Amino acid sequence: MSHVADTAQAATSSASSAASVTSPASLPWVTRLVSMDTVSRNPNLGLIETVRDELKHAGIESTLTHDASGKWANLFATIPAHDGETNGGIVLSGHTDVVPVDGQQWDSDPFKPEIRGDKLYGRGTCDMKGFIGAALTLVPEMLNTKLAKPIHFALSFDEEVGCVGAPLMIADLLKRGVKPDGCIVGEPTSMRPIVAHKSINAYQCCVRGQAAHSSLTPKGLNAIEYAARLICYIRDMADQFREQGPFDQLYDVPFTTAQTSTIQGGNAINTVPAECRFQFEFRALPTLDPEPIFARIDQYARETLLPKMLREHPAGAIEFTRLAAAPGLDSEEQAAITQLVRALTGDQDRRKVAYGTEAGLFSNAGVPSIVCGPGDIVQAHKANEFVELAQLVECERFLQKFVRSMSVDAHAR
Numbered sequence: 001m002s003h004v005a006d007t008a009q010a011a012t013s014s015a016s017s018a019a020s021v022t023s024p025a026s027l028p029w030v031t032r033l034v035s036m037d038t039v040s041r042n043p044n045l046g047l048i049e050t051v052r053d054e055l056k057h058a059g060i061e062s063t064l065t066h067d068a069s070g071k072w073a074n075l076f077a078t079i080p081a082h083d084g085e086t087n088g089g090i091v092l093s094g095h096t097d098v099v100p101v102d103g104q105q106w107d108s109d110p111f112k113p114e115i116r117g118d119k120l121y122g123r124g125t126c127d128m129k130g131f132i133g134a135a136l137t138l139v140p141e142m143l144n145t146k147l148a149k150p151i152h153f154a155l156s157f158d159e160e161v162g163c164v165g166a167p168l169m170i171a172d173l174l175k176r177g178v179k180p181d182g183c184i185v186g187e188p189t190s191m192r193p194i195v196a197h198k199s200i201n202a203y204q205c206c207v208r209g210q211a212a213h214s215s216l217t218p219k220g221l222n223a224i225e226y227a228a229r230l231i232c233y234i235r236d237m238a239d240q241f242r243e244q245g246p247f248d249q250l251y252d253v254p255f256t257t258a259q260t261s262t263i264q265g266g267n268a269i270n271t272v273p274a275e276c277r278f279q280f281e282f283r284a285l286p287t288l289d290p291e292p293i294f295a296r297i298d299q300y301a302r303e304t305l306l307p308k309m310l311r312e313h314p315a316g317a318i319e320f321t322r323l324a325a326a327p328g329l330d331s332e333e334q335a336a337i338t339q340l341v342r343a344l345t346g347d348q349d350r351r352k353v354a355y356g357t358e359a360g361l362f363s364n365a366g367v368p369s370i371v372c373g374p375g376d377i378v379q380a381h382k383a384n385e386f387v388e389l390a391q392l393v394e395c396e397r398f399l400q401k402f403v404r405s406m407s408v409d410a411h412a413r
Contacts, residue, residue, distance in 0.1 A: 030133030089150035095159030126375035131186025162324020182337030186373030220272030286328030
C-alpha cells in the first residue's frame with residue numbers, strides 16, 4: 001500500500017518540518033481518510049471501496065454489508081491465521097462517519113487535513129479516522145507475521161447517528177458463523193483502556209393536534225403545548241436520575257441522563273399548531289435496562305396526556321419512533337481482551353465514559369470488547385478538531401505490540 005503516500009503528500013508537505021518532530025507512519029493513511037467527506041448524511045461508499053481495493057491489492061478480501069439504499073456500507077475483512085483459520089481472533093473496529101461542520105468556525109478546511117505544530121487538524125482526525133489509519137498502516141506487518149489467530153477489520157457507517165450501521169455487519173457475521181474472540185474499538189481515549197460506557201437510546205415523538213384560527217383556540221388542539229408537557233416530563237425524569245441515581249462514580253457524569261435535542265412545530269403565530277415533532281435521547285448506565293425508562297415516557301403520553309387531548313379534539317395523537325438504540329458496555333475485568341489491552345498499554349486503571357460506542361453491540365453479540373484509541377474525546381465534534389501526532393505514534397506502537405501478541409511465537413510462550 002505504499003502508493004497511498006502519494007495521495008496524502010499534498011496535505012502534509014507544507015508542514016513536513018513540523019511533522020518531523022513526531023512523524024507517524026500512519027500520516028498518509030490518516031490524511032487520506034480525513035480528506036474524504038463522510039459526514040453521516042453523505043454516503044461513505046467512496047471511503048469503504050477505497051479501503052476494500054487497497055486490502056484486495058494486499059491479498060485481503062472484504063465483505064461489504066450495505067444499507068437498504070445501497071449508498072452506505074460496512075466493511076469486514078480478515079487476515080487469516082498462518083494455518084488459514086479465519087474464526088476467532090481479534091477485531092479492530094472503527095466507524096467511518098463524522099459529524100457535520102455546519103455553523104462551525106474552522107481555521108482551515110476541515111476536509112483538507114493540516115499539520116500545525118504537533119497536531120493534525122481536520123474533521124475525523126480524532127473521532128476516529130486516526131485509529132483506522134493507524135490500523136491500516138500496520139497491514140503489511142500483520143501479513144508478514146506468522147499469526148496464531150486471525151486479525152479482523154470492522155469499519156462501519158452511521159455510528160454518529162446512533163450506531164445504525166454496525167448492527168447490519170454484526171448480523172451478517174452471526175449469519176456467516178464468524179465468531180471473533182474479542183474486539184478493540186478505537187474511539188479516542190488517549191490510548192487508555194475504557195471498560196464501560198452508557199447506552200444510547202434516541203427517539204422521535206410526533207404530537208398531532210388540530211389546526212384552528214388562534215381566535216378560536218377551543219376549536220383546535222395545540223400540538224406544541226402538549227409536546228411541551230411531554231418534554232417537561234422527560235426533563236423531570238432527568239432531574240430525578242440526577243438527584244436519586246443510581247450512581248456510578250467512575251463515570252464523568254455518574255448517572256443516567258436525558259434531554260430533548262430538536263423541536264419543530266407550527267406555521268404561523270395566528271394558527272393553532274396541528275403538529276409538533278421533537279427528538280429526545282437518554283443515556284443510561286449499563287446496569288439499567290433502557291426499556292423501562294422509555295416505558296415510563298410512553299405510559300405518561302398514553303395514560304395522562306392523550307386522554308386530555310382527546311377530550312379537546314378527536315384528532316389528538318402521540319406517536320413515537322425509535323431512531324437508535326445502542327447498548328451500553330460493561331467489560332469483565334477477567335475477559336481476555338481486557339487483560340490483553342491492559343498488558344499492551346500497561347494501564348490498570350478502571351475508566352468508564354458517558355459517550356457510546358459500537359463496543360456494546362459487539363459485546364451483546366457475544367464478542368467481549370474494550371475501547372482504546374488515539375486522541376481525546378474533548379476534541380471531537382468541535383471546530384478545529386485535532387489529534388496530536390504523538391497520539392498517532394503511540395497508537396502505532398500499541399498496534400505493533402498487538403500484532404506481536406497475536407503471533408505464533410507469542411502464543412507459544
